[in-house]
Amino acid sequence: MNDVRFYKLLIGVNALMPLGLLLFDWASQRLGPNPIEFFLRATGVLTLSFLLITLAVTPLRKLFGWNQLIKYRRMLGLFAFFYGCLHLITYSIFDKSLGLSTIAADIVQRPFIAIGMIAFALLVPLAITSTNKMVKRLGGKNWARLHKLTYVAAILGVIHFWMIVKSDILYPALFGVVLAASLLARLMWLKRPAVQKAS
Numbered sequence: 001m002n003d004v005r006f007y008k009l010l011i012g013v014n015a016l017m018p019l020g021l022l023l024f025d026w027a028s029q030r031l032g033p034n035p036i037e038f039f040l041r042a043t044g045v046l047t048l049s050f051l052l053i054t055l056a057v058t059p060l061r062k063l064f065g066w067n068q069l070i071k072y073r074r075m076l077g078l079f080a081f082f083y084g085c086l087h088l089i090t091y092s093i094f095d096k097s098l099g100l101s102t103i104a105a106d107i108v109q110r111p112f113i114a115i116g117m118i119a120f121a122l123l124v125p126l127a128i129t130s131t132n133k134m135v136k137r138l139g140g141k142n143w144a145r146l147h148k149l150t151y152v153a154a155i156l157g158v159i160h161f162w163m164i165v166k167s168d169i170l171y172p173a174l175f176g177v178v179l180a181a182s183l184l185a186r187l188m189w190l191k192r193p194a195v196q197k198a199s
């Protein structure tokens, strides 16, 4: 097995580990009195975490020269989408029993749900266009432009999280700081003169 395959396997196993632990704890009734809520919250945090890890790849490459990381970015982004799907499924099927009128009422009464839905909707075209074939079809520049939506999805994800917590803003604030650092690093890089960029 070559290095890239090995690291992909390592990332895959680690990325699925939280899901395995959650399912194990659910099966052994260790998720507390409301396992659906626990699962919903955990998958929300995992979606946002993988989004931020994906967004950290470019700044880490540029700042530290860790160019190999690019080989794992797509995989990390797809794990964000995967946990986003689980989050949506947990909400719409397990929590709301696919009651469309209940979900519609929830969107109106709790705006953070609408923000989450928009964030998830933005992840869909990103996942669809993640294949090599789609990169070719769109052209590198258009593909890169489209994938800037990852930032918008992550910003909405942090807002969604911030709106849920009532007083303890520590965790959404931490996610916000990491996202702001990623954005700032990217902006600083864009402002560098072309000669420096090429080096």
Ligand code: HEM
Pocket (backbone or CB within 6 Å): 037, 040, 041, 042, 043, 044, 045, 047, 048, 051, 084, 087, 088, 091, 113, 115, 116, 117, 118, 119, 120, 153, 154, 156, 157, 158, 160, 161, 164
């Ligand atoms: C598909 C649309 C989405 C819906 C319907 C939705 C709905 C929810 C609900 C009902 C909760 C639990 C709120 C509570 O416990 O009071 C939640 C929590 C959360 N969601 Fe979403 N969400 C969506 C998309 C997203 C996306 C795309 C992200 C990340 C980018 C995300 C990140 C989170 C986070 C971080 C939490 C909080 C976890 C915690 O309380 O510890 N959600 N979401």
